[in-house]
Amino acid sequence: MDIKLKVRRQNPEADDKPFWKDYAVEVPEYYTLLDALLKVREEVDETLALRCSCRSHICGSCGMRVNGHAALACKTKLSDLDQETVTVEPMGNMPVIRDLVVDLEPFWNKLYSIKPYLQPATDPPEREYVVPNETMFHLDGVVNCIMCGACVSDCESLSVNPIFIGPTAFAKEYRFVLDPRDAADRERLSQMNGPGGVWDCTHCFQCVEVCPKDVAPMDRIMAMRRMMMDMGMEQHNGAKRANAFMDLVGTYGRLDETRLLMRSVSGLGELMSFSKVGFRALWKGKLPPLKPHRIAGAPAVRRILERARNQRPRRFKVHQAQEEGVRA
């Protein structure tokens, strides 16, 4: 089949301005985008720079933006794309080194910042840690992360908030928080309760959408928020807001945005900082009613919320079980 690749290129040694270059190639039906890019590099234009290695979605090298969204080139089958022209760009939220090669140093540094290694409470046992298989199997979902950077590329929060630690590092953090052998969960969660932490996620779902390994970083972030609140870390505005949300929806069966705002901030000063928004909303006729309105099905809504609240991954910690004298 005939395919046109529209590739965003940039060469710091020439003039450093990005430019578009089109390549028309004829490829077999089964080709992936990576196959096509390699064909271009090997037969048409050897100056095209990209990273790639395994060709089977396990090494995480070939992350790039395909038709506007981050993907692995080796997992993108050309016959699955609708358009005849495929737009290929470097990943987002990362500076470009050359063409499709981006600077990953900030990406790794954020990963290193979360102490990405197991921190057990004591010296290891003589044999293996004895833990339920389900707790190990549950970790497969995050151990699956190949650090390709696709989630970071398309993270909406990072694009406006550069200190946000970001979805990859948080998925890694989750792996330790849920690992029965790691004993630093409280410290880990408190670190994430601060600036750049899990409350900075705007739940845009981009990371879940683009992850080529179904790691679902946002789901992990949400799970960790719940764990933090379960541990009593409820001082952050994000936690206050979550509590207020549940309480208001549980009471009225619908959201009361005025009260939600009032209960999500720390003090009058911070509340006043929203006054501009409030006046604008009033001016445009968008101000929510000041008196809350309870819907007819409110008790049913509360039951749904209760059920959701009780859905938690099973947390089992070796050091706690030992202290409590419980067996796995």
Add this chain to the structure above:
Amino acid sequence: MIYKHDVLVVGAGLAGMRAAIAAQQHGVDVAIVSKVYPVRSHSNAAQGGINAALGEGDSWESHAYDTVKGSDYLGDQDAIEILAKEAPQAVLELEHWGVNFSRDETGHLGTRNFGGASQARTYFVADITGQALLQIMFEQLVRSGLKMYNEWFVTSLVLSENRVVGVLALDMRSGQLHGITAKSVVIASGGLGRVFEPSTNALICTGDGMAIAYRAGAQLMDMEMMQYHPTTLKGSGALLTEGARGEGAYLLNANGERFMKKSAPNKMELASRDVVSRAEQTEIDEGRGIDGCVLLDCRHLGRDLIMTKLGQIHELALELAGVDIVKEPVPVRPGFHYPMGGIKTDVFGETTVPGLYAAGEAACVSIHGGNRLGANSLLDTVIYGRRAGEAAADAAAKLAGEEVRETAVRDEERRIQALVDRPDRGQFAAKVRWDMGTGMVTHCGVFRDQKGLEACGDLLHDLKDRFTQVHVGDKGRVFNTNLLSVLELRNMLDLAEAVQLTALTRTESRGAHTRIDYPERDDEHWLRHILLQYREDGPEISYRPVTITQWEPQVRTY
């Protein structure tokens, strides 16, 4: 620039990272240099698991014997004994570091069956064991805080009076060449899979470390022993784990027969890889294949088992071949997978060049001999990686050490510039590599003979000529992957020649090396290793007897 460390590890896969961590624990200053970020290394492609005699009723002797038998008696038994004895501790260490190994119903480590093993002793994380191990090893590397030179490509070793004193390396990001002085250098840069086409191996597997060590005077050993994995996907050639057969999948020919009953009536699909690959190739060659393939049938395993334990291969078969293994058999064929041969080392990882060590797929201790057992390669990386790192550190601690000189950097810069300045005569590196790879699979494949191997020699001679004309179209410095591909090609051509030459030399059939003109194993003449020494005018061959401790060669049946 010239950087300086006590120990420098080249390659940041499992063996390299394990070596670096071990060296640092022995109290010296360590750095690790890799042409890709550590987690991009090819160790992540290992799917099935890691072997250890940890279970009740199992013994290191049983593991060692299975490995000796699997190697077709070419493995050195002293090295194999060390591997089997140290395996349980190595697996427990990985578990303690955080690998989420699958558990049994009592919460203890669970096992699966694997080829050539008399017991279920393969520990695993679904079918992403290599990926899980690589991530955990990287975590430990981060924890160690040692210096990483990521995306630096080592172009050559620097010697002084026959002793290694460091390396020269190209920083891909800046395009600048630098020297790194080290008292000991550990080569752990992986295999040479891209010498063959098709291959299960990643594009980075170009045998760089093997080739630079070889050119620096280190001997290569067992280079004729190249493993073809029995279950690689039709088309893309992607690997489908032996774990599938370990969990009970069948191999079928076009008539729907489990043809393994002919060549391995007891172990069937779980015979060792050389045996299964030969059986498959025979079915295909004799017209009982389908489109150059046989079928891997997982259907009877059921959706639940497939999705929980074989999820990655389910995804690969679906994405790359459009086959849902829950519902239909998937076409597979033998595909190039792993070199048993490599840089010759002793059991401490030391090569024949003072100051130079090697471990993992780049090395040949020799544990795998004529044929590697599945799930012994991950084990090899952590055990011999650690041993090489420790030995390299201990040696470095005793040495004053010379330094890499600026002149060496400038000379290498000139050589590289000469490559870049070559005129365009229409020879593309990719085309030369393709011709080499397809030629190697044709002539140095599952079945070999003198005529084919000689033809292969002519082909390689021709390709080396063509290589002198290969040009670098990209004249830039920053991230010049075109230049990289030419440097890699040079490495691969030297290794291809080593494979061809040793395959021609060994006039018997043993392990993965099957000569149709010499179909029998010949212990009288060939119970020995073939070693190669690099010389300007062509490789020099020598021999070394196999070390036998307690298992005399026997007829090998499965």
